[in-house]
Each structure stands twice: as C-alpha cells, then as structure tokens.
Amino acid sequence: MTDKPAMLVLEDGTTFEGVAFGAIGETVGEAVFNTAMTGYQETLTDPSYHRQVVVATAPQIGNTGWNDEDDESARIWVAGYVVRDPSPRPSNWRSKRSLEDELRAQGIVGAAGIDTRELTRHLRDKGAMRVGVSSLQTTADALLEKVLASPPMAGANLVGDVTTAQPYLVAAVGEPRFKVAAIDLGIKSNTPRLMTRRGMEVHVLPATSSIKDIAALKPDGVFFSNGPGDPSTADDIMALTQRVLDAGYPMFGICLGHQVFARALGLSTYKLAFGHRGINQPVKDLTTGQVAITAHNHGFAVTPDGDMTSGFGQARVSHICLNDNVVEGLELRRDGKLAAFSVQYHPEAAAGPHDAEHLFDRFAALMGEAHA
Numbered sequence: 001m002t003d004k005p006a007m008l009v010l011e012d013g014t015t016f017e018g019v020a021f022g023a024i025g026e027t028v029g030e031a032v033f034n035t036a037m038t039g040y041q042e043t044l045t046d047p048s049y050h051r052q053v054v055v056a057t058a059p060q061i062g063n064t065g066w067n068d069e070d071d072e073s074a075r076i077w078v079a080g081y082v083v084r085d086p087s088p089r090p091s092n093w094r095s096k097r098s099l100e101d102e103l104r105a106q107g108i109v110g111a112a113g114i115d116t117r118e119l120t121r122h123l124r125d126k127g128a129m130r131v132g133v134s135s136l137q138t139t140a141d142a143l144l145e146k147v148l149a150s151p152p153m154a155g156a157n158l159v160g161d162v163t164t165a166q167p168y169l170v171a172a173v174g175e176p177r178f179k180v181a182a183i184d185l186g187i188k189s190n191t192p193r194l195m196t197r198r199g200m201e202v203h204v205l206p207a208t209s210s211i212k213d214i215a216a217l218k219p220d221g222v223f224f225s226n227g228p229g230d231p232s233t234a235d236d237i238m239a240l241t242q243r244v245l246d247a248g249y250p251m252f253g254i255c256l257g258h259q260v261f262a263r264a265l266g267l268s269t270y271k272l273a274f275g276h277r278g279i280n281q282p283v284k285d286l287t288t289g290q291v292a293i294t295a296h297n298h299g300f301a302v303t304p305d306g307d308m309t310s311g312f313g314q315a316r317v318s319h320i321c322l323n324d325n326v327v328e329g330l331e332l333r334r335d336g337k338l339a340a341f342s343v344q345y346h347p348e349a350a351a352g353p354h355d356a357e358h359l360f361d362r363f364a365a366l367m368g369e370a371h372a
Helices: 040-043 099-105 117-125 140-149 190-196 211-217 237-247 256-266 357-369
Strands: 003-009 013-024 026-034 051-055 081-082 109-112 130-135 169-170 178-184 199-206 221-224 253-254 269-284 291-302 313-321 327-334 336-343
Touching: 003 109, 003 140, 013 081, 013 099, 026 081, 026 117, 026 140, 026 269, 026 291, 040 051, 051 117, 051 221, 081 130, 130 140, 169 190, 169 291, 169 336, 178 190, 178 211, 178 357, 190 199, 190 357, 199 211, 211 237, 221 237, 221 256, 221 357, 237 256, 253 256, 253 357, 256 269, 256 291, 256 336, 269 327, 291 327, 313 336, 336 357
Parallel strands: 026 051, 051 081, 081 109, 178 199, 178 221, 221 253, 253 336
Antiparallel strands: 003 013, 003 130, 013 109, 026 130, 169 199, 269 291, 269 313, 313 327, 327 336
8 A cells, every 4th residue: 555645525525535545546436335344355346336436344454365266256346445444464375465456456446544434424324425536636626526427326227337248157066956047137156156056057148138048048947136226227127027927937036136026026116325235234034033144235225115916926025124124025926836036135145144045045946846
C-alpha cells in the first residue's frame, strides 16, 4: 500500500479521505457494505457484485492473501473496494500473492484508511447510494459530478454483462443421477460444484437460452442462478421461467433466480434501503421453524403481498429474514406436491456458512420424485 491520497465521495456529497489501495485510478458504482469477516476473495469474484463498490465492515482485510482456488468466477467483478486497515503481509499456506497485488493486476481501484465504521453507519442510515473513489488528482466537486452522472442500480439490467457466452458442462462426481440445465445469470463456481457432488450433471447455459435449448438437453430439472442488477428489468428471464414452469420441470432458483421466479408467479420486487450482504444473516424456515445462518448478497427483494395463486399452482412464502422479515424463500405446489422452490440467499456459500447446503439435496429429491 502506498501513501498516495485517495478520496471517496458519496452522491449526497459526503466525503472521506484515505490512501490508494489496489490500482491507481478512478471508479464509480453503488456503495454497499458487506458484514463478512472472512471470504473477501469469494466476495470480490462474485458476479452479483458487478458495478458495486464494496465496503468491508471488518476492520482488517487481506490477512490470508489471495490464492488460486477460491475464485467464484474468472475475474473480480466489484467496481471498487474500500477497507480500513489492509494487512501489510498475507499469512496463509495457500496464499500466492497479496490482496492488493491482485487488485492491481485486475485494475480494481480501491481506498484504505477509510473510517469504514462511520461510512457503514451512513449507508445504513441513508441507504445504498452511488459513490466515486479516486486516487487521481481531483477535487471532491469534480468527483461528485461524475458520481451524479453515473447510472443508478435501480433499473439496471446487468445479466448480459456476466452470463457465459457459450454453454459448458460440469460433470457429475461419480455416477450421474440427474441432468440439470443451469441458467447462468451470474453463477458462482461453487454452485455447480455442490450439485455435481450430489450426482448432478450440470449444463450451464447462457441467460439468453430459450425453452427449446433447455428441452434439447432433456433435463431432470432447471436451475436459475444468482446475478446482478434490478430484477424488474429481467423480463426475458422471467418469461423463460414461466415457460419452464409451464413445461413442468422441477425448478430451483437462488438470489436473482428467486426474484424472477417471484415475478413469474405474479409478485413484484422492490429495492431495499441498503440490502443484505454478508455471511451472518439469520433466516427462518417457516415450515420447520429452524433458523439457518446464511450468506446474502442482494439489494432487491420480493414483495410478499399479492395473489399467491397462479396458473402454475399455489405459491407461499417459505422463509423470512429474522432481521427485517424480508421474504427469503418461496414454494410452488401443484396438487399438493412441491413443483418449484427458491431462496433469496446463497446456499452455495463457499466461504461459509454451510447451514443451507441441504437445499441442493432438496433439489435432488424434487427431481427424484418427479421420476418416481
């Protein structure tokens, strides 16, 4: 880390000063805070963070460096990274280089020495907002002008930026039991990995895929992944979800996949004030009463009101967040039997916690019952 000054300016004009961390330059995006104390490598490479400047609430970041195994995609997706106290040297047997070295290598602009506690409290009180981070010679007014000219996250359709260009196969571990068509809205590497461990042959498809593309695979089930942006813009994906439901495929969706599932059922979505981001979010299963500690990364949520009966069957809210009662899961039943389900959180959480991994077993059981 250098002593080169860096500046952070929020769209309401609030300014913080620190030092450059990562690449030297300038960036804009939506300022959001992540409450995880570990797993920064997985966070930075999660496509759901596309066009967001992530503020780490944990005061010291970078202790474990950067390795070659924990990336959740082929690149860092955050627009910028803001920390308080970066570790001066990594200490982990898997580390290949420092966090800052990787940020520099991938051109990610960041800032350190920022009072992230004060910044987080501001975002929590005022809501997530646009932000600019610069380590170039500039003024707060000039940077604020660029921030105000940048597009907001509401209304942003970003799936096309992150989805795979070509289909690819992730082979099942051991004897294949099921074939899954996974629609990539910003999928994380650990998702197909956990599926393959359960005997699923995972065919990852672009978000532009059609129902004919899915049918050509003759899948046992369809999965809709996490991803960035405003779900109200994902009309094509919502329509594809409806066609999947019409075709009767067992279906599982997470994060953005959960939100487009909700829209397919006739529900709406809205933007949260500051969202849920971190690996310590409590979620209650309304069926069992059990509480799981889960990983989250979402700035939008499903509106729970509206007619839960549709042409696809009877839907209900299955999970809620205990912090604020946000809808965290949906179920769709036909003739009393589970046909599709979704969760807002991330059961594939690579950095943990692993409380929700059983949902992949549930998906396997759903596909198995469809063939019984």
